[in-house]
Amino acid sequence: MKESYTKFVIIGAGLSGLTIGHQLFQSGQKDFVVLEARDRIGGRIMTKDGIDLGATWFQSHHHEVSKMLEDLKLEKFHQYNKGRSVLVYSTMAPEHYFENDPSAPSAYRIVGNSMAMINTLAKPFKDRIHLGHLVTDVHEDNDTISVITNEHLFKAEKVIVAAPPRIALKIRFMPELPAELISAMETTHTWMSNAIKVGLTFEKPFWRAKNLSGMVIGQVGAVTELYDHSNAEDNRYALMGFVNEGLRDFSKKDRKDRILNYLAKYLGEEVLIYKAYVEKDWSQDSNTCGDTIKSIYMSPSYGNKLFVDSYMNDRLLFSGAETSALYGGYMDGAIHSGLLTANKLVIKKAN
Numbered sequence: 001m002k003e004s005y006t007k008f009v010i011i012g013a014g015l016s017g018l019t020i021g022h023q024l025f026q027s028g029q030k031d032f033v034v035l036e037a038r039d040r041i042g043g044r045i046m047t048k049d050g051i052d053l054g055a056t057w058f059q060s061h062h063h064e065v066s067k068m069l070e071d072l073k074l075e076k077f078h079q080y081n082k083g084r085s086v087l088v089y090s091t092m093a094p095e096h097y098f099e100n101d102p103s104a105p106s107a108y109r110i111v112g113n114s115m116a117m118i119n120t121l122a123k124p125f126k127d128r129i130h131l132g133h134l135v136t137d138v139h140e141d142n143d144t145i146s147v148i149t150n151e152h153l154f155k156a157e158k159v160i161v162a163a164p165p166r167i168a169l170k171i172r173f174m175p176e177l178p179a180e181l182i183s184a185m186e187t188t189h190t191w192m193s194n195a196i197k198v199g200l201t202f203e204k205p206f207w208r209a210k211n212l213s214g215m216v217i218g219q220v221g222a223v224t225e226l227y228d229h230s231n232a233e234d235n236r237y238a239l240m241g242f243v244n245e246g247l248r249d250f251s252k253k254d255r256k257d258r259i260l261n262y263l264a265k266y267l268g269e270e271v272l273i274y275k276a277y278v279e280k281d282w283s284q285d286s287n288t289c290g291d292t293i294k295s296i297y298m299s300p301s302y303g304n305k306l307f308v309d310s311y312m313n314d315r316l317l318f319s320g321a322e323t324s325a326l327y328g329g330y331m332d333g334a335i336h337s338g339l340l341t342a343n344k345l346v347i348k349k350a351n
């Protein structure tokens with residue numbers, strides 16, 4: 001097994017871990033690595049065929065996302081919502097159509113998709129990110145802390161766990177973490193880890209021609225929420241939304257048939273003439289979802305104070321959307337916690 005020393009080891013190349021890496025790099029602290037279990041960066045941010053299969057939207061009160069986009073010189077744009085939207089509230093009653101209030105601010109999306117933020121953030125320190133490095137063990141030694149992956153032993157001054165708390169429990173910590181921390185990790189739901197997303201791309205935005213916004217909402221059908229997901233330049237057209245979790249255990253073909261038939265009913269048969277069809281069930285992804293799938297529709301409370309403390313003689317810290325008291329679970333929380341953690345590392349360095 002290869003062995004090396006680096007001052008800081010960040011576990012997880014999601015938005016939070018990359019925010020820490022970016023802050024360290026910008027402050028001139030370049031002695032760090034980011035270890036990522038997957039063969040890609042971004043964690044719960046992932047774009048395929050122009051479809052955001054993970055995080056997509058942010059609101060005007062999500063200041064950390066806005067500020068990060070500004071710093072990275074990326075643009076935002078409004079979620080398309082012109083025209084009539086469909087509300088399906090019963091299988092027995094006809095659908096209801098409504099117009100979105102044009103004066104109400106719609107959510108923002110990121111120009112170039114959410115992965116544009118991740119790729120731009122990671123670019124300056126790409127060579128410090130090690131993909132395919134699943135961390136299995138973290139050991140406190142006499143004057144260092146060891147991080148063991150499937151192929152490497154990293155010795156460091158400090159380790160930052162930027163994986164969701166429930167997922168980080170799969171790591172063997174020696175000595176064991178305090179019981180109350182383990183309990184907090186076990187009970188902190190990983191936001192959206194149960195979600196199934198679907199996206200379809202099209203030659204033309206056929207729904208707009210019918211004065212439809214592309215929004216279809218309702219808990220009773222195959223898709224619980226659907227939105228226009230065309231790009232900011234308005235030359236690639238798509239629909240994207242959340243699949244009813246009741247379809248999780250159907251075969252891929254059955255689920256797809258039901259989704260297409262459902263959408264054809266409310267948007268028209270043109271939906272069947274798609275260019276690309278993509279879906280992702282996050283509950284099947286072991287780097288996001290634990291063994292038990294927990295469906296949570298209201299944002300649970302996040303930011304347990306135990307995640308702000310450090311452990312193993314101040315050598316082990318936590319970061320990530322679920323550790324954030326501010327907008328926990330969201331991209332904004334992931335950045336917020338990353339900034340707080342990076343501050344601790346950089347300030348300690350200055351002393």
Ligand SMILES: Cc1cc2nc3c(=O)[nH]c(=O)nc-3n(C[C@H](O)[C@H](O)[C@H](O)COP(=O)(O)OP(=O)(O)OC[C@H]3O[C@@H](n4cnc5c(N)ncnc54)[C@H](O)[C@@H]3O)c2cc1C
Binds near residue numbers: 054
């Ligand atoms: C379907 C879906 C829709 C969402 N929609 C929105 C939205 O519209 N707006 C919004 O603000 N937020 C949304 N979110 C939430 C948003 O994606 C998260 O808040 C944010 O991306 C979390 O970033 P993170 O860095 O904290 O964690 P993650 O993105 O989960 O990153 C953690 C990283 O750690 C890695 N890792 C885990 N264990 C190990 C290990 N042992 N060794 C090495 N690496 C490991 C993982 O592979 C992952 O890359 C959505 C999430 C999902 C899944």
